[in-house]
Amino acid sequence: MRTRKIAFVVPRYGVESAGGAEALVQSVAERLAAAGNSVSVLTTCARDHFTWANHFRPGREALNGVEVCRFPTDPRDAGGEFCALQERIARGMPISRDEEETWIRGSVHSRPLYDSIAARRDEFDCFIFIPYLFGTTWAGSAVAPEKSLIIPCLHDEPYARLTLFREMFSQVRGLIFNSEPERALGVSLFGLASEKSAVAGMGFVAMDQYRPERFRKKLGIKGPFIMYAGRREQGKNTPLLVEYFRAFINQHRNELKLVLLGTGEVMIPQELSRDALDLGYVSEELKHDGYAASLALCQPSTNESLSIVLMEAWLAGAPGLVHADCAVTSFHCVQANGGLLFRDYCEFAECILYLMEKHGLRERLAAGGRRYVETEYSWGAVIKRYDEAFDRFGV
Amino acid sequence: MNELFQIGADGVDVKKIMQEIEARVARKKAAGVYDKYDLSRIAAMELSNVKSEADFLDYSLKVIQQTWDIDIGDFPIYSKGGVLGAPAVWLKKIVWKLLKFYTYRLFSQQKEFNCQVANAICSLKAKVDAEIAALKKTSE
Numbered sequence: 001m002r003t004r005k006i007a008f009v010v011p012r013y014g015v016e017s018a019g020g021a022e023a024l025v026q027s028v029a030e031r032l033a034a035a036g037n038s039v040s041v042l043t044t045c046a047r048d049h050f051t052w053a054n055h056f057r058p059g060r061e062a063l064n065g066v067e068v069c070r071f072p073t074d075p076r077d078a079g080g081e082f083c084a085l086q087e088r089i090a091r092g093m094p095i096s097r098d099e100e101e102t103w104i105r106g107s108v109h110s111r112p113l114y115d116s117i118a119a120r121r122d123e124f125d126c127f128i129f130i131p132y133l134f135g136t137t138w139a140g141s142a143v144a145p146e147k148s149l150i151i152p153c154l155h156d157e158p159y160a161r162l163t164l165f166r167e168m169f170s171q172v173r174g175l176i177f178n179s180e181p182e183r184a185l186g187v188s189l190f191g192l193a194s195e196k197s198a199v200a201g202m203g204f205v206a207m208d209q210y211r212p213e214r215f216r217k218k219l220g221i222k223g224p225f226i227m228y229a230g231r232r233e234q235g236k237n238t239p240l241l242v243e244y245f246r247a248f249i250n251q252h253r254n255e256l257k258l259v260l261l262g263t264g265e266v267m268i269p270q271e272l273s274r275d276a277l278d279l280g281y282v283s284e285e286l287k288h289d290g291y292a293a294s295l296a297l298c299q300p301s302t303n304e305s306l307s308i309v310l311m312e313a314w315l316a317g318a319p320g321l322v323h324a325d326c327a328v329t330s331f332h333c334v335q336a337n338g339g340l341l342f343r344d345y346c347e348f349a350e351c352i353l354y355l356m357e358k359h360g361l362r363e364r365l366a367a368g369g370r371r372y373v374e375t376e377y378s379w380g381a382v383i384k385r386y387d388e389a390f391d392r393f394g395v
Numbered sequence: 396m397n398e399l400f401q402i403g404a405d406g407v408d409v410k411k412i413m414q415e416i417e418a419r420v421a422r423k424k425a426a427g428v429y430d431k432y433d434l435s436r437i438a439a440m441e442l443s444n445v446k447s448e449a450d451f452l453d454y455s456l457k458v459i460q461q462t463w464d465i466d467i468g469d470f471p472i473y474s475k476g477g478v479l480g481a482p483a484v485w486l487k488k489i490v491w492k493l494l495k496f497y498t499y500r501l502f503s504q505q506k507e508f509n510c511q512v513a514n515a516i517c518s519l520k521a522k523v524d525a526e527i528a529a530l531k532k533t534s535e
Contacts, residue, residue, distance in 0.1 A: 091451060218480065270466055283477070337407045346420045346429055354416055364407045 001387050003036040004125040004395060009117065011052075011108050011136045013043040013068060019231065020308050021131040021153045024178070024202045028386070031203065033065040035383050040067040040124070042117065044110045044136070052076060052108040071113040082106030092158040100164045107135030117143040126173070126395040133159055141172050148172040149393060151200075154182050154189075155303035156327070166190055174393035176200050176386070178306035181327035198389035201306055203379030206315040206370075207285075212293030215286060219277060223255035224356060226321060227294040229287055229309045230301075232264035237300035237323065242268060242276060244300075244348045249275050251349065256356075259294070261287055291316035295355055295362060296339070302326040311377055314338055314369030319362055321351055338369025456517060463509035467502040469495075 010025045025041070033039040047055035052073045060069050085103040088095055095103070113136065117127060121144040129137040131153035141148040150172055154160055169175060169190045177183040178201040186192055216222065226245075232238040238260070245258045246269060258276040260266055268276045282290075291297055297313030298321040307329050310320045320339025322329035324347070333339035340355065342348040355362055375381065423429060472487045 267462065267466065268470075270468055273471055277471070334409050337409045340409065340416070341413055346424065347416060350416045350420050350423075354412070354419075361407070361412075365409075368407055 001035065002390075003038070004390060005038045005040075005123065006032060007040045007042055007117075007120070007124045007127045009042045009113070009127055009129045009136060009140045011044055011134045012046055012049060013041050013070075014063060015047050019049075020306065021151075023308060024151070024153070024306070025130050027202050028200075028382070029066045030064045031379050031383055032386065039065070040069060042069050042071070042113055042127075042140075044073045044108065044113065045070045046073050046108065049108075058112075069116065071110045071116065074109045074111055076106060076108070078106045089158050089162065092161075097163050100162050104135055104138050104164060107133075107138070109135040109139055114140055114143050121147060126390070126393070128176070129172075132165060132168070138164065138168055141168060145171040146173060147395075149174050149176055149389075149395070151176045151178070152182075152186065153178065153305045154186055155305060156185055156189075157303060160185075160189055173395070174198065174389065176389050178202070179328050179331065181331045182305045185327065195392065198385065198392055200385040200389055201377055201382055202308070203382040204308075204311045204315055204373050204377050205379065207288045210292035210316050211289045215289040215293045218286070219259070219279075221257055221259075221277075221293075223257065224295040225257035225259050225277075225293070226296050226298045226352065227259045227261070227290050227313075227318070228298050228300070229261040229290070229312075230299075232260060232262055232266040235301070235303060237302065238264075238266055241298060241300040242266065242272070244345050245276060246272055247345055248349050248352065252353075256295075256352065259290060261290060288312065288316050291318045294318045295352070296321040299323070299326075299329050301329075304328045307332065310339070310369075311373045314366060314373050317363070317366045317370070319355070319365035319369060321348075321355075332372065333369075336368045336372030338365050338372055340365070452520070456520060459513050459516065463506075463513040465502065465506055465509065467499065467506065 006029075008025050008029050010022065012022055013026065015022060029039050029041055044052070045054040045056040045058055046052045054072050056070050058070050058072050060067060062068070082103060085095060085099055085106075089100075089103065117140055121127075124147065126147050126149050127140070127144060128149045128151060129141050130151040131137065132150055133153075137150060141150060150169065152169075152175060154177070159165070166189075169186070169192065173196075175186060175192065175197045177186060177197060177199045180199055183197050183199050186197060187194075228238065228241055230236060242258070248256065249272065256275075258272075260268075260276065260278045261280070261282055263281050266278055268278055279286075291313040294313070295318075297309060297318045299307055299310050300323050301307075302323050302325045304326050305328060307322075307326075310322065310329055310332060313320060314336070320329065320333050322333055322339055322341055324330050324341040324343040329339075330341050333341060340351040342351050469491075472484050472491070
């Protein structure tokens with residue numbers, strides 16, 4: 001395997017409780033470094049993705065074998081015009097190319113970071129930008145497009161249809177997707193040539209041990225429960241899951257519970273206060289114990305490019321219960337024979353009843369998922385795919 | 396599809412299971428099982444049902460009607476594990492009781508304001524719809 005000098009460019013790095021893209025870049029950067037590559041991360045001093053205020057000190061540090069260079073964010077004008085444009089884009093309303101640019105200029109930017117890319121363009125074999133939706137990716141990839149790769153973490157959303165992103169994707173050297181359905185979406189949206197795209201993703205390793213009884217004891221849960229882990233917000237369909245669960249409990253009056261982990265606010269109706277348990281942000285160990293104890297990991301989001309929690313749940317021994325309208329998670333579940341799919345409340349309810357009735361099905365589905373992760377999303381397989389992608393792009 | 400991603404669990408075929416589940420749903424729907432329950436609240440929350448600007452306004456209004464009544468009551472506080480789990484729960488319960496004394500008045504006022512705003516927006520929408528309908532009738 002050829003070793004390379006690689007720079008990741010990401011708006012935030014080393015931030016606890018950050019999103020999937022941040023988790024992906026940190027784990028991939030560290031694994032590529034462990035495989036013998038020289039890996040740097042060019043990032044901002046921001047910690048909060050709402051304000052993008054500078055929190056960390058600018059400068060260089062070594063973190064788990066990776067050189068991390070932090071640069072201050074630029075002052076932003078995220079006022080009325082930015083918000084109005086964001087609202088129009090999110091609702092799929094047409095806006096002009098100039099308005100698109102006004103909007104992206106209100107995103108997070110760092111002029112010193114762009115200057116560093118320009119100054120170090122000959123030092124690195126490639127710059128890898130992640131994810132597609134931020135100012136640092138749009139403006140940063142324009143500095144040295146011939147050396148730029150993007151891990152877009154693409155969803156089928158109105159932002160993906162903006163002209164400026166189509167231009168950005170056409171100008172860079174290549175795109176690395178997290179899953180086959182994400183690549184198919186990229187091809188259909190942007191008409192990408194196959195030699196310009198690859199699939200890699202991130203790797204997963206099972207925990208040394210899972211203690212489902214510890215989780216049950218902590219929460220005082222004896223019966224079955226379905227679990228949700230991740231950001232709790234409208235875009236992830238968390239309110240819909242709570243409504244589905246409310247309907248299920250009203251309809252069946254059984255002992256099933258819903259356990260929600262993660263960041264963000266979730267409104268649990270008073271009538272569900274004993275059946276829907278909101279734990280908020282918990283330790284990694286407790287989260288994995290929770291997967292192992294659950295009847296299934298429910299992923300209601302239709303906007304996923306990989307779904308880290310689904311992979312983690314499979315390794316812990318829980319099957320998936322995913323929204324059929326999400327091309328990525330439903331692809332994973334069907335390929336792995338590792339989970340059930342629901343398109344509406346009735347299917348959601350029947351999937352749960354089916355899992356509760358069919359003895360051994362939960363374990364067999366989870367085993368299929370685990371085999372899928374160990375085969376396709378082991379670090380060995382992922383680093384091999386990154387290496388093949390670099391070869392394909394001539395990096 | 397890429398051959399790389401052809402895996403599967405022995406003896407389990409998710410596609411077949413889903414066909415069986417879909418058949419069960421169809422049988423139950425035909426038997427009227429789901430008719431006993433009001434699923435309109437869920438249908439209103441399905442973003443996939445929002446297809447146009449008019450749908451979006453209706454969707455937002457339904458969400459406002461469902462969410463104006465913010466929950467200011469007590470809620471269970473659970474341990475997140477670790478040695479400090481139990482003391483943390485105890486501390487949080489004390490803090491909540493102390494805070495409630497100060498915040499209840501503010502939240503009550505917010506709830507009243509939410510109620511009035513939600514009513515005003517819904518009345519405004521109804522009034523505008525009625526006036527547009529009247530204008531259309533006149534122009535015809």
